[in-house]
Structure formats: structure tokens, C-alpha cells
Amino acid sequence: MSLKLIFSANADQSDIQLCEDYWAYGHNGRYVEHIETLCRQYSVDYHILFGVLAECQAYLDDVHCEYCGRPYQLDVPADIPYIRKQSSWFCDLCCQIRRPKLGRF
Numbered sequence: 500m501s502l503k504l505i506f507s508a509n510a511d512q513s514d515i516q517l518c519e520d521y522w523a524y525g526h527n528g529r530y531v532e533h534i535e536t537l538c539r540q541y542s543v544d545y546h547i548l549f550g551v552l553a554e555c556q557a558y559l560d561d562v563h564c565e566y567c568g569r570p571y572q573l574d575v576p577a578d579i580p581y582i583r584k585q586s587s588w589f590c591d592l593c594c595q596i597r598r599p600k601l602g603r604f
């Protein structure tokens with residue numbers, strides 16, 4: 500899996516570890532349980548957990564926008580299998596630019 504994590508400058512070692520554990524979610528357990536496990540493991544509440552996660556951007560570097568080549572930015576790990584199944588993907592920006600030309604609306 501080629502998941503790329505980009506951390507903000509204020510992320511410390513334990514923040515980085517937490518994000519890596521979060522994105523290592525294996526899709527065979529329940530997402531809520533995964534979150535609860537991380538909260539216990541790092542002794543944080545949901546609020547702090549998602550605050551730390553917001554400091555980290557996750558990209559799939561094998562899925563690129565067909566138009567501009569930007570890697571796919573993930574919101575939740577559960578999206579990964581769904582995104583991989585798509586034959587092509589366009590980023591939000593390119594969708595906005597291209598939509599009128601495609602005449603879909």
C-alpha cells in the first residue's frame with residue numbers, strides 16, 4: 500500500500516505514531532473500535548485524537564488525478580478500497596473546472 504502521510508511542523512513523535520496507527524486500519528474490524536483502541540492506547544479522548552489527525556494529511560500516491568496528477572487526499576481509511584476500485588479519478592479542483600466542458604449539468 501502506498502499511503503503517504505504528511506505531518507504539520509508541530510507534530511511530535513507520538514502524534515506521528517498515532518497517525519500512522521490510525522491509517523494502518525485494516526478494514527476487517529469496525530472503524531469505531533479502531534478509534535476506541537487508539538484512544539485507550541494513547542490515553543487521549545476523541546477530541547484530542549481527531550485534533551491530532553487533522554494535523555496530518557494522508558495521500559494515496561498510486562491514485563492520481565487524471566488531469567493534473569495530484570495524489571488522492573484521503574479523509575478516512577475506509578475510503579481506500581473504494582478509491583482503488585475506481586478506474587479514474589479527478590480532484591475537486593479539476594472537477595470544478597472540467598464539469599461545464601463535459602456538459603453533465
Ligand SMILES: [Zn+2]
Pocket residue numbers: 564565566567568569589590591592593594
Ligand atoms: Zn486535478
